Amino acid sequence: MDRIESVKNPKVKQWKKLHTKKEREATGTYLIEGIHLVEEALKRKEMIKLLIISEELTLPTHWNVDGLSISLVTKEVMKAISDTEAPQGVAAICDKENEHPIMNWKKVLLIDNVQDPGNLGTIIRTADAAGMDGMIISEGTVDPYNSKVIRSSQGSIFHIPIVKGSIQNAISTFKNNHVPVYGTSLQNGVPYKEVSPSDKFCLMIGNEGNGVDGALLQETTRNLYIPIYGEAESLNVGIATGILLYHLRG
Amino acid sequence: MDRIESVKNPKVKQWKKLHTKKEREATGTYLIEGIHLVEEALKRKEMIKLLIISEELTLPTHWNVDGLSISLVTKEVMKAISDTEAPQGVAAICDKENEHPIMNWKKVLLIDNVQDPGNLGTIIRTADAAGMDGMIISEGTVDPYNSKVIRSSQGSIFHIPIVKGSIQNAISTFKNNHVPVYGTSLQNGVPYKEVSPSDKFCLMIGNEGNGVDGALLQETTRNLYIPIYGEAESLNVGIATGILLYHLRG
Numbered sequence: 073m074d075r076i077e078s079v080k081n082p083k084v085k086q087w088k089k090l091h092t093k094k095e096r097e098a099t100g101t102y103l104i105e106g107i108h109l110v111e112e113a114l115k116r117k118e119m120i121k122l123l124i125i126s127e128e129l130t131l132p133t134h135w136n137v138d139g140l141s142i143s144l145v146t147k148e149v150m151k152a153i154s155d156t157e158a159p160q161g162v163a164a165i166c167d168k169e170n171e172h173p174i175m176n177w178k179k180v181l182l183i184d185n186v187q188d189p190g191n192l193g194t195i196i197r198t199a200d201a202a203g204m205d206g207m208i209i210s211e212g213t214v215d216p217y218n219s220k221v222i223r224s225s226q227g228s229i230f231h232i233p234i235v236k237g238s239i240q241n242a243i244s245t246f247k248n249n250h251v252p253v254y255g256t257s258l259q260n261g262v263p264y265k266e267v268s269p270s271d272k273f274c275l276m277i278g279n280e281g282n283g284v285d286g287a288l289l290q291e292t293t294r295n296l297y298i299p300i301y302g303e304a305e306s307l308n309v310g311i312a313t314g315i316l317l318y319h320l321r322g
Numbered sequence: 323m324d325r326i327e328s329v330k331n332p333k334v335k336q337w338k339k340l341h342t343k344k345e346r347e348a349t350g351t352y353l354i355e356g357i358h359l360v361e362e363a364l365k366r367k368e369m370i371k372l373l374i375i376s377e378e379l380t381l382p383t384h385w386n387v388d389g390l391s392i393s394l395v396t397k398e399v400m401k402a403i404s405d406t407e408a409p410q411g412v413a414a415i416c417d418k419e420n421e422h423p424i425m426n427w428k429k430v431l432l433i434d435n436v437q438d439p440g441n442l443g444t445i446i447r448t449a450d451a452a453g454m455d456g457m458i459i460s461e462g463t464v465d466p467y468n469s470k471v472i473r474s475s476q477g478s479i480f481h482i483p484i485v486k487g488s489i490q491n492a493i494s495t496f497k498n499n500h501v502p503v504y505g506t507s508l509q510n511g512v513p514y515k516e517v518s519p520s521d522k523f524c525l526m527i528g529n530e531g532n533g534v535d536g537a538l539l540q541e542t543t544r545n546l547y548i549p550i551y552g553e554a555e556s557l558n559v560g561i562a563t564g565i566l567l568y569h570l571r572g
């Protein structure tokens with residue numbers, strides 16, 4: 073265990089850089105903070121590279137931190153690496169996971185270009201709740217290791233595998249594996265309740281303003297829409313995802 | 323049409339006060355801003371008491387503002403009354419509606435103590451999309467005329483009647499009218515798919531952290547829960563509302 077007092081310590085500078093997507097991609101790691109998120113991460117200790125604890129914090133007695141690397145830091149250091157107004161005194165650096173058995177997935181969410189961190193976080197939480205095997209997100213989607221996404225995921229970022237990759241390739245892969253792929257579209261497609269629930273399906277959702285890319289919609293098994301009965305123009309993308317996932321999984 | 327140049331004009335001070343719940347309740351009016359929201363409000367012109375237009379703005383040609391009171395203001399005045407960083411140059415003062423034929427409602431959403439403005443706005447948008455007849459919200463729920471709620475509702479605040487009142491009274495009223503009332507609860511109740519879709523139902527949702535008040539859950543026809551298949555502890559309240567409304571309405 074080391075102890076870091078100065079906000080100018082090179083390690084502190086390094087940790088702060090993890091607020092940028094560039095640094096997260098270069099190192100394959102990301103920073104989380106707060107009691108709840110660190111507690112969720114502790115359930116899969118092998119992910120945690122370093123626990124960062126403010127020296128005035130008393131760790132919850134039920135936490136088991138045996139075997140973990142720990143840095144004790146001053147309140148000032150914790151404040152410097154935090155992006156919240158009232159840091160809770162604990163943070164961690166986690167390893168992204170890279171190897172996922174995509175070929176075995178039977179219930180999959182594909183994300184094409186979702187931009188809002190709060191939306192993506194809520195979608196991750198919803199996909200976890202709905203028991204999805206994993207998610208594949210396009211390059212253009214907001215980085216899931218962005219701190220706002222992690223916060224809105226309420227810890228689900230640690231529960232469900234997320235892979236960045238080509239949505240087009242994913243569509244072919246799952247169709248070849250006899251997993252039907254459903255796009256979502258306001259213009260074309262069938263009301264979602266026409267598709268029966270199943271234990272094998274892949275749902276594709278798209279950008280908040282523009283929906284799923286038109287070329288991708290050509291590649292799907294079928295495209296679905298959620299009927300609008302009132303005067304709203306559309307549903308929020310997270311709400312739409314919840315309605316569709318809970319219908320499709322039965 | 324009058325023209326207001328100074329941010330110290332008493333009218334400007336009056337308009338700014340509408341950012342407080344107290345003033346909105348005292349006057350029965352609220353302030354909206356931005357092209358999209360004002361355009362939605364124009365669909366029900368009788369609600370608009372005053373249109374406030376920045377003098378450098380050219381109104382969209384398809385807007386019909388005949389018969390409306392208009393104040394032209396300087397950019398500085400618009401900035402003073404706005405709570406966004408980049409005001410779009412148009413705002414309006416609207417009348418809250420107070421008389422709603424609750425007794426005739428057959429598809430109703432009851433809101434007990436939802437606190438987050440973004441959640442309430444999304445819920446209003448979702449209830450509108452699902453074709454609900456109206457919403458009844460508890461005194462403890464965030465004010466629906468709060469500007470953040472209005473923004474996240476994406477205009478649906480103008481489409482669906484919202485009444486503030488006692489949830490307990492509402493439960494009795496609808497049960498007496500033979501409209502079944504469903505509470506939502508993680509602890510007790512039945513999986514929501516056990517209830518068949520119907521054109522008559524009342525759904526009650528609750529606070530983000532604590533759910534629906536326990537005493538209210540005693541009064542319902544039945545209480546429902548949404549199964550969690552993964553490791554998430556719960557669903558976001560807006561997502562849960564979407565899943566339940568779209569299931570119940572069939």
